[in-house]
Amino acid sequence: MKKILACMLSILVLFSLLPNTTHADELEGLTLEKEMRFMMERGIIKGTGGKVYPKAEVKRSDFAAFLARTLTLSKETPDFIDVNPSAAVAGEIGAIQKSGFMTGTLDGKFMPDKVITREELALTMARVLEVHNYTRTGQDIIIEDQKLFTLNGGVSAAQWLASVDLMKGGSGTQGSKSFLFKPKDTSLRDQVAAVLYRFIQLEENMTTPEPPPEKPTEPEQPNNPNVYKVASIQNGKVVETSAQYADYAAALKVLSSSNDLRVIVKNHNIIKMKTGLAFAADTKANTTDIYEDAKLTKKFTYIQEGREMKHRGSGPDYVIVEVGGKTGYVHHSDVDLVPKELITGRDFFVSENGILHHSTYNNMTKKSGSYMAGPAPAGLVEKRHYYSYDSVRYTDEAGRVQATQYQYFQFLSARMPTSYTAQQLNQVIQQLLQERQATGASRYVNATTKSKLVGLGEKLKTLETNNRVNALFMLAAAIHESDFGISEKALTCNNLFGIKAYDSSTKVCEKTFPTPEASVNSFVADYMNKNYLNPMGAYANGAVTGNKSVGANVRYASDPDWGAKIAGHLYTLDTKLGGHEYKKHTLGRIDYYNANDGINIRTSPGVSPDNVLFTYMPKLLGEESMFGYPVIIVDTLKLANGEVWYQIVNDMNPVHNGKATPEYGYILSDLVTVTSNRK
Numbered sequence: 001m002k003k004i005l006a007c008m009l010s011i012l013v014l015f016s017l018l019p020n021t022t023h024a025d026e027l028e029g030l031t032l033e034k035e036m037r038f039m040m041e042r043g044i045i046k047g048t049g050g051k052v053y054p055k056a057e058v059k060r061s062d063f064a065a066f067l068a069r070t071l072t073l074s075k076e077t078p079d080f081i082d083v084n085p086s087a088a089v090a091g092e093i094g095a096i097q098k099s100g101f102m103t104g105t106l107d108g109k110f111m112p113d114k115v116i117t118r119e120e121l122a123l124t125m126a127r128v129l130e131v132h133n134y135t136r137t138g139q140d141i142i143i144e145d146q147k148l149f150t151l152n153g154g155v156s157a158a159q160w161l162a163s164v165d166l167m168k169g170g171s172g173t174q175g176s177k178s179f180l181f182k183p184k185d186t187s188l189r190d191q192v193a194a195v196l197y198r199f200i201q202l203e204e205n206m207t208t209p210e211p212p213p214e215k216p217t218e219p220e221q222p223n224n225p226n227v228y229k230v231a232s233i234q235n236g237k238v239v240e241t242s243a244q245y246a247d248y249a250a251a252l253k254v255l256s257s258s259n260d261l262r263v264i265v266k267n268h269n270i271i272k273m274k275t276g277l278a279f280a281a282d283t284k285a286n287t288t289d290i291y292e293d294a295k296l297t298k299k300f301t302y303i304q305e306g307r308e309m310k311h312r313g314s315g316p317d318y319v320i321v322e323v324g325g326k327t328g329y330v331h332h333s334d335v336d337l338v339p340k341e342l343i344t345g346r347d348f349f350v351s352e353n354g355i356l357h358h359s360t361y362n363n364m365t366k367k368s369g370s371y372m373a374g375p376a377p378a379g380l381v382e383k384r385h386y387y388s389y390d391s392v393r394y395t396d397e398a399g400r401v402q403a404t405q406y407q408y409f410q411f412l413s414a415r416m417p418t419s420y421t422a423q424q425l426n427q428v429i430q431q432l433l434q435e436r437q438a439t440g441a442s443r444y445v446n447a448t449t450k451s452k453l454v455g456l457g458e459k460l461k462t463l464e465t466n467n468r469v470n471a472l473f474m475l476a477a478a479i480h481e482s483d484f485g486i487s488e489k490a491l492t493c494n495n496l497f498g499i500k501a502y503d504s505s506t507k508v509c510e511k512t513f514p515t516p517e518a519s520v521n522s523f524v525a526d527y528m529n530k531n532y533l534n535p536m537g538a539y540a541n542g543a544v545t546g547n548k549s550v551g552a553n554v555r556y557a558s559d560p561d562w563g564a565k566i567a568g569h570l571y572t573l574d575t576k577l578g579g580h581e582y583k584k585h586t587l588g589r590i591d592y593y594n595a596n597d598g599i600n601i602r603t604s605p606g607v608s609p610d611n612v613l614f615t616y617m618p619k620l621l622g623e624e625s626m627f628g629y630p631v632i633i634v635d636t637l638k639l640a641n642g643e644v645w646y647q648i649v650n651d652m653n654p655v656h657n658g659k660a661t662p663e664y665g666y667i668l669s670d671l672v673t674v675t676s677n678r679k
Contacts, residue, residue, distance in 0.1 A: 026052060027054060032190040036193045038197050039193040039196060044066055044196065045189065054188070054190040055188050057186045057187070057189075058115065058192050059113050059115055061083075063121070064089065064102055067102075067196070068096050070196045075094060075095055076097070076098045078110065079094075080093070080104050080109060082112065083110050099131070100398075101124055101127050116187050117187065118169075118182055118184070119154045119157075119184065121167070121187050123157045126157035126160050128199070129161075129164070130313065133255070133313070135313055135315050136313055136320055137164065138164075139327060141159040141162045142178035143158050144174065148184055152393055152395075155624050155625050156327070164202065166195050168181075169182055227244040227245060227246060228266050230251055230261045230265075232261050233262045238263060238270065241261075248316035252272065255274070263339055264314075266332075269332070269333075272314040272337075273314075275311075275339065276339040277337075277343055278336070278338075279335065279336045279338060279364075281336045282305055283305060287302045287303060287304060288330060289301075290323060290328035291328055292620065294318055294329050301323065301324070301554045303548065304503065305503070306364035307362065307363075308361065309335070314337075318331065319331075319332060322389050324389065324546075324547035324627070325389065325390030326548065338363065345368065346387075347360050349380075350384070351382050354376055355375065355376055356372070357373065358371055371564070371565050372571075372572070373407060373565075374407045374410070380394060380402060390549065390623070391564045392404060392405065392407075407567050408582055408583055408676055409567040410564055411544050411587055411630045411675060412632070415468050415533065417464050417465075418473075418581060419581065420580075422457035422458040422471075425457035428573055429456065430448060430454070432479070432572075433447045433453070433454070433485075443483075443486060452491065452496060452516040453496070457471075467529055468529075468653065481496060485516070488508055489509065493511065494512065494513040494515055494518065495511055495512065499519065499522055499523065531555075533552070534651070534652065534653050535614055535629075535651045539556070541619065542629045543630070543651040545562070545564075545566045546630070547627075550619075550627040550628070551563050583676065583679040584678060586674060587632060588631050588646070588674045589626070590616065591621065591671060591673050592628070593621050596618070598615040598617050600613075601667055605645035606639060613650065613652070613666075614652055614665070631646070632648060633646045633648055634664060637666075647666055649664060
């Protein structure tokens with residue numbers, strides 16, 4: 001018996017000395033075996049009961065732990081109400097909460113047991129890339145199932161991660177840069193391991209040169225405008241270190257490795273910051289040009305000096321910004337970067353009595369203004385500050401979206417005629433002028449008789465009938481551009497629309513018209529129908545007032561709120577006339593992007609070689625693909641083959657190439673998302 005026990009003990013000792021093959025058995029042959037083993041060896045992914053379960057779904061708590069270990073974050077105590085501070089991964093969840101990479105719900109919950117989706121994973125990793133100072137890329141990536149995304153920033157995060165090979169998904173049908181991302185699929189442990197493994201490789205493979213040692217501070221080195229420096233923010237000032245770096249990459253590495261340093265400067269100008277706001281700088285043209293590409297060759301819009309833009313990052317030759325829901329690139333010299341510690345003011349939105357007001361701030365003049373934008377989105381707390389760069393998504397100070405709403409008149413096609421008569425338009429003009437006159441302001445003295453808007457109703461309705469341009473839209477634009485018809489340009493030049501009044505202009509009358517009616521003629525014929533509302537026009541971005549991503553606002557005016565302000569006037573006009581037009585129609589946006597051929601609108605439902613009415617030119621859809629071409633949906637038709645088509649208002653001029661154009665066109669419903677339902 002003793003011999004048997006001794007033999008069994010020897011066998012047990014022998015097996016205890018053999019390498020553990022449990023993980024090997026579990027991972028053997030997996031596509032992502034290498035990535036899983038790597039993450040296990042680093043202690044980032046751990047097992048339970050000798051197993052790691054590579055095909056198990058990953059909970060939010062699991063991913064928080066994996067990410068915290070990947071980034072070697074110090075453990076912190078979380079303050080989520082549904083996370084037990086004594087839980088095994090509470091410290092990692094706290095670290096991720098403090099870093100801001102993952103957030104919870106508005107009622108303070110983290111939802112640790114909720115399985116993380118691919119969209120949530122992409123959003124989190126995009127925040128990591130941003131904090132680690134990677135340049136946002138991927139705007140040319142096509143996500144074919146983007147309609148399945150529901151989170152703010154999800155699509156752009158997926159594009160970014162695909163462009164740097166962290167996450168992609170299945171191959172798409174539109175070439176090597178198109179993917180099926182499957183955003184609502186759950187994330188599995190081996191897939192998460194692969195994403196984090198690739199991030200580690202991305203970090204370790206950076207070829208940034210080692211920065212040279214800091215030079216002695218005494219004697220002080222003369223300023224060299226061609227070198228880079230890093231700086232901290234102390235007592236409201238930018239304090240540069242004495243070290244000088246010959247290239248941007250070396251300075252970036254130093255900035256990224258320090259918690260105290262906040263910015264990179266060149267010739268005493270901030271060209272890179274960790275957090276803060278971007279503002280259009282003082283330039284010769286008094287505007288800042290914004291480009292689609294990092295080479296700064298494809299201008300898509302411009303913005304008034306001093307106005308705020310969302311800061312998205314920097315490169316050695318450009319700053320990345322967001323305006324009107326679209327990401328773009330700006331020359332360093334054309335933008336002022338203001339670190340969070342030095343901000344003196346910014347734009348914000350406030351809901352008061354159900355109406356949304358936008359307070360604007362100019363960083364050059366340090367002056368504020370405000371306007372009424374329309375009905376406030378549901379969910380905004382009265383008198384609390386909210387922020388938006390596109391007048392659609394409204395966030396709190398932490399950047400979390402609190403409400404999404406397309407202001408109806410801002411995204412209503414100007415091709416749809418108004419139901420109000422010329423007499424009603426003249427009456428509301430007089431009512432508005434009487435209100436201005438009653439304020440007692442000197443410029444509004446005798447406004448009811450001297451305003452150049454008086455009696456324009458008949459002219460506006462005639463132009464509407466003959467040119468397919470909404471009369472109420474023309475009136476609202478004139479009210480905005482001419483200060484109710486009593487601006488100096490209006491009174492002296494009969495110019496109601498700021499025509500030829502460029503930001504750099506110094507003359508009162510860059511363009512004079514014989515009558516106010518002639519000014520309206522020019523606005524319609526020489527601008528709206530020639531280049532802006534017309535889908536074949538040089539500046540066609542949709543037949544709406546819009547913002548800096550879509551509509552006439554993209555190129556007609558440098559004011560990023562031009563479209564929103566006119567929409568506010570439209571809402572006021574409609575309200576005074578009885579509110580018969582607000583949400584009278586169902587609105588939508590075209591979500592499909594085809595970089596080569598654009599989007600065909602057809603003369604009848606269905607596809608055939610001879611029923612193309614016109615083609616919308618290729619247009620980037622903006623953040624979250626929320627700013628494709630706007631349409632008015634008139635009717636829905638179902639074909640025998642099961643396809644559903646929308647009848648939409650035709651954006652073309654009433655006459656094209658000498659031929660009358662139809663009032664309506666047709667588009668496959670799968671290409672359109674409804675943004676506003678009719679009442």
